[in-house]
């Protein structure tokens with residue numbers, strides 16, 4: 103149990119109440135935890151909150167279990183009636199040296215060291231859907247964001263004790279494939295040697311020609327119909343488009359160190375859609391709209407609370423919405439996909455779409471969705487300084503450029519042959535993404551991502567390298583048996599590290615779908631460590647042993663924290 107939980111449990115038992123909270127104080131120097139129980143109860147008891155708090159403190163000071171983790175001498179009343187707690191020195195030392203000594207569970211390999219893990223999601227299942235690029239279109243910078251954030255969320259929930267799976271919801275179906283097929287057939291093209299970029303241009307060109315040539319529109323419609331009906335040539339072109347695209351996408355995944363257990367593209371759901379549409383109609387959830395289209399209205403007490411969604415178009419074709427409904431059905435019914443929590447990492451322009459999808463799923467499958475949580479984690483727009491990126495008109499900023507240039511950018515910057523420049527640059531891209539809240543829009547700047555001073559991967563990685571170098575001398579077995587008591591500045595750093603060691607950082611970040619809380623924390627650790635090392639000698643000091651334990655915990659904490667963000671630190675810089 104965490105210290106916070108032990109405090110909560112004690113208060114609950116001793117005062118027989120649940121109406122209180124134990125929190126981190128806004129000012130770190132005040133205490134480790136503060137509780138408002140006296141303020142909450144004062145009215146019912148008819149006492150002044152400070153007075154009540156004093157009485158409570160006296161009782162708490164007698165608690166044996168609390169004494170193991172909290173410094174009883176230092177429990178005190180503060181402000182209008184808060185009760186403040188400090189973690190006990192011995193306990194702090196034990197926890198931090200535990201981090202240094204690797205808390206390895208039996209059967210775990212070294213790479214699975216559980217520093218920082220939590221168990222708040224134990225027994226739960228989570229599915230994270232992310233990346234989800236579109237076949238025959240460039241992997242956009244938006245998909246890059248989704249891939250990086252989605253992977254971090256996956257890691258955070260895994261570190262929260264849940265059992266995890268992921269799914270890459272490829273955009274491999276829809277009327278745009280009619281245009282590609284028609285374009286390929288028209289010019290009798292061999293697309294097997296084409297790049298995704300060229301495939302996209304093919305589609306874009308065809309699409310622009312459609313506006314002054316209605317015949318082409320008919321051709322594309324007819325080609326998509328053939329694809330739906332299983333026509334051999336249409337299928338062949340479609341499959342080639344998938345192969346060509348996946349080859350490129352897989353290279354990106356390899357560079358990013360991302361892999362998927364499931365890759366169910368939209369086409370997978372084709373067969374399931376008819377039945378879902380019928381069910382929605384039968385239950386009166388879908389109603390006929392204009393010109394034979396089917397729509398879903400969202401009304402409560404005769405009032406529309408959300409714009410209607412298009413389920414079937416007037417020409418009878420199914421929509422993105424229909425496919426998302428089928429996706430949910432598959433996930434709810436298939437064992438390996440089934441989960442308590444479904445996380446969708448998709449751009450914020452699809453916010454309304456997901457609200458509509460989740461709401462419709464709850465209307466259609468009320469029992470199956472009763473205990474299920476659907477969350478859309480939406481990311482904002484990422485632009486390069488050159489200007490806005492849009493996929494529609496084919497003027498996408500090339501992701502390849504960003505990643506391909508990565509190595510060069512970093513090489514200029516690191517200047518040393520020894521350093522894995524490409525890895526550092528990819529790390530910098532990832533961290534630069536994860537250090538801010540997903541929904542924010544931002545402009546990507548290499549000088550920011552690679553900044554040696556500032557909230558960047560190189561800065562944090564450098565603190566790691568520095569710490570690691572110092573602790574080469576540390577003998578873990580020996581220090582594990584030592585009784586470690588930190589003093590002064592050591593103690594402050596240890597208190598910060600304790601938050602990670604107890605799983606608090608992982609828990610906060612996972613609960614809030616906010617990898618940036620991990621990033622912000624790591625930045626804090628790196629800064630505090632640098633300041634500590636500037637003022638304090640480690641090797642050769644009379645407090646060498648304690649400080650080595652501390653510095654090792656810094657190194658291991660940064661390494662594991664970065665790993666949660668999908669970043670493997672480099673050992674040399």
Ligand code: ARG
Nearest residue numbers: 234235236271272273426448
């Ligand atoms: N392929 C879509 C896009 O690029 C994203 C898919 C998101 N996931 C979903 N279940 N609709 O916009």
